[in-house]
Amino acid sequence: MKPELPSLDGDLQPRRLNLRSIQPRPVSDEAVTMNSQQIGGEWGAQTSLEVRPKTPIASLRIEIPEYLDHALAMKAAADRVTKQYLVLQALSAAGFKVEPQDMVEDKRKKK
Numbered sequence: 001m002k003p004e005l006p007s008l009d010g011d012l013q014p015r016r017l018n019l020r021s022i023q024p025r026p027v028s029d030e031a032v033t034m035n036s037q038q039i040g041g042e043w044g045a046q047t048s049l050e051v052r053p054k055t056p057i058a059s060l061r062i063e064i065p066e067y068l069d070h071a072l073a074m075k076a077a078a079d080r081v082t083k084q085y086l087v088l089q090a091l092s093a094a095g096f097k098v099e100p101q102d103m104v105e106d107k108r109k110k111k
Helices: 029-043 066-079 083-093
Strands: none
Touching: 066 083
């Protein structure tokens, strides 16, 4: 004769986790920073929480020949950058001071 199997009803009941019993581990801020930088370096992620002040932006509207606009658009698409980036790059190459943080290749929001 086979022994009777235990009931599964107890295992099928949802158990509620007591989140108040979870205690944080004592870790120094330096250790967290070092670990974040290490992981960020391995995954190519931004680990800095420092917020840089945004550069005030001015609008510049110019009229250029259509063929030049088309050439800029094709170059921007090929390089996966914006036409604005190409113009800033050209201004920088011409000797104008352009801050590195203002050289944004793609202004679309990251997903």
